[in-house]
Amino acid sequence: MSTVTADFLNNTQEQPGVRSPLVLGRHDNTTVTERICQIAESPKPPRAWYIAISISSSFTLMLFGLIGYLVTTGVGVWGNNAPVFWAWDIVNFVFWVGIGHAGTLISAILFLFRQHWRTSINRFAEAMTIFAVVCAGIFPSVHVGRVWVIYWLLPVPNQNAIWPNFRSPLLWDVFAVSTYATVSLLFWYMGMIPDIATFRDRATSRWRQVVYGVLSLGWTGSARQWHRYEKAYLLLAALATPLVLSVHTVVSFDFAVSQVPGWHTTIFPPYFVAGAVFSGFAMVVTLMVPARAFFGLKELVTLRHLENMNKIILVTGSMVGYAYAMEFFTAWYSGNRYEQFAFINRAFGPYAWAYWTMVTCNVISPQLFWFKKVRTTPWMMVIVCIFVNIGMWFERFVITVTSLSRDFLPSSWGYYKPTFVDIGMFVGSFGLFFTLFLLFCRFLPIVAMAEVKSVMPANHANEDH
Amino acid sequence: MTATIAPKEKHHASHPVVDESPLLAAVIAEFPSAGAVLTAAKTIRQAGWTDWDVHSPFPIHGIDDVMGIRPTRLPWITLGAGAMGITVALLMQWWMNGVDYPFWISGKPFFGLPAAAPVAFELMILFAALSTIAGMLLLNGLPRFSNPLFSSEGFRRATSDRFFICISARDPMFDREVALKAFSDCHATAIDECWAPPASERKFPKALSLALMVLFTLALIPPVLIAQKRSTTTTEPRLHAISDMDFQPKFKPQRTSTLFADGRAMRPQVSGTVARGDLRADSRLFKGLEPGPKVHRTLALLQTAPATPPVARLVSAEGGPRDVAERLVALADPPPADPLDSQPWVTSFPVPVTSKTMKRGQERYNIYCATCHGLAGDGDGLVTRRALELEQGTWIKPTTFHSDNLRAQPVGRLFHSITNGVRKMPSYADLVSVEDRWAIILYVKALQQARHADAKDIPSDLIPQLRDLPKE
Numbered sequence: 001m002s003t004v005t006a007d008f009l010n011n012t013q014e015q016p017g018v019r020s021p022l023v024l025g026r027h028d029n030t031t032v033t034e035r036i037c038q039i040a041e042s043p044k045p046p047r048a049w050y051i052a053i054s055i056s057s058s059f060t061l062m063l064f065g066l067i068g069y070l071v072t073t074g075v076g077v078w079g080n081n082a083p084v085f086w087a088w089d090i091v092n093f094v095f096w097v098g099i100g101h102a103g104t105l106i107s108a109i110l111f112l113f114r115q116h117w118r119t120s121i122n123r124f125a126e127a128m129t130i131f132a133v134v135c136a137g138i139f140p141s142v143h144v145g146r147v148w149v150i151y152w153l154l155p156v157p158n159q160n161a162i163w164p165n166f167r168s169p170l171l172w173d174v175f176a177v178s179t180y181a182t183v184s185l186l187f188w189y190m191g192m193i194p195d196i197a198t199f200r201d202r203a204t205s206r207w208r209q210v211v212y213g214v215l216s217l218g219w220t221g222s223a224r225q226w227h228r229y230e231k232a233y234l235l236l237a238a239l240a241t242p243l244v245l246s247v248h249t250v251v252s253f254d255f256a257v258s259q260v261p262g263w264h265t266t267i268f269p270p271y272f273v274a275g276a277v278f279s280g281f282a283m284v285v286t287l288m289v290p291a292r293a294f295f296g297l298k299e300l301v302t303l304r305h306l307e308n309m310n311k312i313i314l315v316t317g318s319m320v321g322y323a324y325a326m327e328f329f330t331a332w333y334s335g336n337r338y339e340q341f342a343f344i345n346r347a348f349g350p351y352a353w354a355y356w357t358m359v360t361c362n363v364i365s366p367q368l369f370w371f372k373k374v375r376t377t378p379w380m381m382v383i384v385c386i387f388v389n390i391g392m393w394f395e396r397f398v399i400t401v402t403s404l405s406r407d408f409l410p411s412s413w414g415y416y417k418p419t420f421v422d423i424g425m426f427v428g429s430f431g432l433f434f435t436l437f438l439l440f441c442r443f444l445p446i447v448a449m450a451e452v453k454s455v456m457p458a459n460h461a462n463e464d465h
Numbered sequence: 466m467t468a469t470i471a472p473k474e475k476h477h478a479s480h481p482v483v484d485e486s487p488l489l490a491a492v493i494a495e496f497p498s499a500g501a502v503l504t505a506a507k508t509i510r511q512a513g514w515t516d517w518d519v520h521s522p523f524p525i526h527g528i529d530d531v532m533g534i535r536p537t538r539l540p541w542i543t544l545g546a547g548a549m550g551i552t553v554a555l556l557m558q559w560w561m562n563g564v565d566y567p568f569w570i571s572g573k574p575f576f577g578l579p580a581a582a583p584v585a586f587e588l589m590i591l592f593a594a595l596s597t598i599a600g601m602l603l604l605n606g607l608p609r610f611s612n613p614l615f616s617s618e619g620f621r622r623a624t625s626d627r628f629f630i631c632i633s634a635r636d637p638m639f640d641r642e643v644a645l646k647a648f649s650d651c652h653a654t655a656i657d658e659c660w661a662p663p664a665s666e667r668k669f670p671k672a673l674s675l676a677l678m679v680l681f682t683l684a685l686i687p688p689v690l691i692a693q694k695r696s697t698t699t700t701e702p703r704l705h706a707i708s709d710m711d712f713q714p715k716f717k718p719q720r721t722s723t724l725f726a727d728g729r730a731m732r733p734q735v736s737g738t739v740a741r742g743d744l745r746a747d748s749r750l751f752k753g754l755e756p757g758p759k760v761h762r763t764l765a766l767l768q769t770a771p772a773t774p775p776v777a778r779l780v781s782a783e784g785g786p787r788d789v790a791e792r793l794v795a796l797a798d799p800p801p802a803d804p805l806d807s808q809p810w811v812t813s814f815p816v817p818v819t820s821k822t823m824k825r826g827q828e829r830y831n832i833y834c835a836t837c838h839g840l841a842g843d844g845d846g847l848v849t850r851r852a853l854e855l856e857q858g859t860w861i862k863p864t865t866f867h868s869d870n871l872r873a874q875p876v877g878r879l880f881h882s883i884t885n886g887v888r889k890m891p892s893y894a895d896l897v898s899v900e901d902r903w904a905i906i907l908y909v910k911a912l913q914q915a916r917h918a919d920a921k922d923i924p925s926d927l928i929p930q931l932r933d934l935p936k937e
Contacts, residue, residue: 029625030625148706165562166558167571175584198624217608218607219624221521221623225607228539228601228605229601231540246587253583450522451523
């Protein structure tokens with residue numbers, strides 16, 4: 001490796017027989033700790049952070065204002081109306097839940113497959129999961145209309161002496177998403193305990209000592225603690241893996257178990273899961289590229305990490321494209337007139353513009369990742385990934401809205417148009433997402449220090465002593 | 466960084482200690498790398514120490530074997546909790562949807578494994594994950610906020626970049642000097658002592674426990690109130706935190722209102738308007754009467770005619786059929802100058818008379834009228850027969866359609882009878898549409914005519930078929 005920075009930071013070249021290093025630069029335990037802790041410890045965050053958070057928090061305020069308006073007025077403030085009773089609320093829900101899946105995939109599935117490169121990005125991706133699930137949860141919660149009786153969704157005794165209907169996929173979804181949120185949150189938190197302990201032990205002010213002290217639960221990093229911790233981590237990864245697959249499967253059941261043409265297909269579960277991973281990785285890359293530049297993490301989150309993620313995007317993007325084609329084939333092969341109509345209507349009906357936006361963004365744009373140049377150039381990959389995210393939002397829009405707007409009864413066909421509340425809440429959910437993210441970057445360890453240290457070559461060479 | 470921060474210069478380490486003085490809890494040694502601490506750990510274990518541990522910023526590969534840490538029970542906890550999650554989920558769904566509140570939905574069984582699987586799966590994961598984390602923390606003795614190890618300034622780097630071995634004072638062979646010696650033999654880069662605060666300081670703060678008790682008591686009030694409400698009955702409407710649609714501001718029939726000058730909440734029809742579906746200008750079709758203003762008034766009066774009270778009395782009368790018959794005679798006593806006889810009834814059908822109408826009439830007649838009037842109109846329908854069999858005092862045999870009176874009645878009057886009811890027979894206007902009523906009357910007319918027809922009236926090509934009819 002030459003000393004030129006560009007080359008030095010490029011670990012994407014395959015050298016036969018040699019494992020590419022996961023951490024670049026002359027890093028040891030001390031410098032890794034320093035590099036990551038300084039982000040949260042510097043007395044004042046950079047000016048850009050202030051600008052960013054003031055923008056995102058004003059969008060968040062707008063979101064909560066609109067939620068207040070909706071709750072006090074009713075869901076009629078949205079554009080949803082007969083026959084399109086599910087629109088942006090459900091689209092946004094599925095969009096955000098899907099984004100969350102990349103975090104769990106990186107932290108759990110890649111862990112089980114012993115993909116050590118995950119260590120420098122998993123914390124980041126897990127945080128993204130949590131915040132995405134928070135954003136996702138808002139939409140179905142307020143779309144029930146009377147939010148104050150939302151506990152009717154749960155099997156708790158209520159004054160009507162009625163229990164929820166366990167034969168409905170919507171209830172399965174309540175269980176799936178709330179389990180997912182709980183487990184992801186705990187998994188994320190548990191993963192952070194050792195790093196928060198690091199923050200606690202480096203704390204110089206009293207409040208940091210107390211807050212991080214409480215959050216780290218008295219962790220001392222003893223070998224016995226580590227032993228159980230690692231076992232728990234493995235078990236959680238093994239639990240989270242089927243969980244993440246089940247969540248989007250159940251989300252797809254919301255559609256697939258119904259009779260609506262265009263929804264009632266068995267391809268939905270795998271197709272939804274692939275789409276979720278696809279959009280989630282695109283989101284991680286979109287956020288990671290600026291963050292690593294901004295926080296000086298280029299040696300920890302290397303180009304190789306980004307390239308690996310882009311490869312996953314390429315694979316899942318191709319799966320999604322295959323699913324689109326397969327849906328058409330199934331519709332034709334089924335011989336079912338309604339199913340066939342639903343798909344012809346998707347591609348050539350009043351929402352054709354949405355359909356072709358989706359195809360362009362989801363099927364064509366990720367194919368650019370066949371070129372190594374695109375895969376390893378940060379600005380290029382960010383552009384592709386933003387397209388993927390747009391495309392994945394449109395995918396959910398196309399599925400939800402086109403199918404509902406024209407189903408069995410032509411007399412009740414309609415054309416859905418969003419209102420300013422729909423648009424404002426969607427934009428506002430991005431505000432919330434980024435606000436949480438910026439707070440996370442400022443106050444919590446954004447890279448799993450303990451895990452990164454455990455994959456550093458220096459900490460392994462010593463074993464031979 | 467050797468033993469420099471021993472607090473308060475009180476070194477009663479290995480001796481019995483007075484309550485008020487800090488207690489030596491452990492001695493710790495610092496090492497620069499994972500390799501170094503691994504080597505040292507081997508030595509410490511060989512020296513026979515039992516209550517000791519290694520602290521490192523990340524899990525050191527191979528340390529378990531060196532220290533002799535036995536595999537944790539955690540997986541069993543996970544397994545048990547997962548199994549419990551499935552059981553709880555299945556029992557819950559079976560009991561809630563199958564037993565306590567069963568209701569049909571899309572023809573699905575109240576409880577079935579396929580539909581119960583997703584929730585069972587999610588609860589398995591949830592239970593397993595929660596108890597894995599809780600189990601890990603509890604087995605690790607966490608949360609533990611007061612730890613003598615934290616009294617050492619140097620130990621803070623255990624979570625960043627230094628590696629420590631700590632020998633606890635609880636080790637049966639613990640002796641300060643011996644432990645320190647053992648560490649320096651291992652080439653520790655620094656040695657320190659960790660002190661536990663005196664017992665008096667370790668007590669739970671009184672104010673805090675008081676506050677917690679008060680909070681706990683306050684927290685009990687809502688559930689107690691709820692339990693009380695749920696277990697008692699009251700005639701008052703239920704308490705709803707948010708009343709939603711319990712109380713809807715609206716005017717009820719026959720109430721007063723200050724909104725209108727006449728003080729009535731119910732509004733009379735605005736003059737000159739017709740309510741939707743109420744436009745019945747075609748008198749022939751809707752009333753069976755030839756048009757004319759006088760007629761309408763008379764009929765309107767008839768609607769409230771005194772025909773009803775005697776019938777009401779009849780219905781409530783007790784006693785056998787004879788009794789009723791007597792009353793009927795009594796009713797008929799003042800010779801009836803029936804106002805209906807003098808109305809301008811239509812005599813021709815206001816609807817097209819086709820075989821299609823006839824078929825429709827036959828069908829409707831068999832559905833709506835035959836039960837009482839009999840299939841041929843003799844007043845011997847199944848309901849009538851049964852009622853007479855039971856000697857139902859209140860039952861009146863329907864008039865036969867073949868009496869001279871009824872044969873002579875114009876079609877308009879027959880229409881009036883089914884539209885508004887006649888004496889004991891109720892109105893069929895709600896059940897049978899206007900067109901169908903006319904169709905039925907067409908069929909009744911056909912029935913009447915059939916009784917008085919002879920072979921001439923039958924198309925010649927149908928006569929052979931008649932012979933094939935079974936003879937009664």
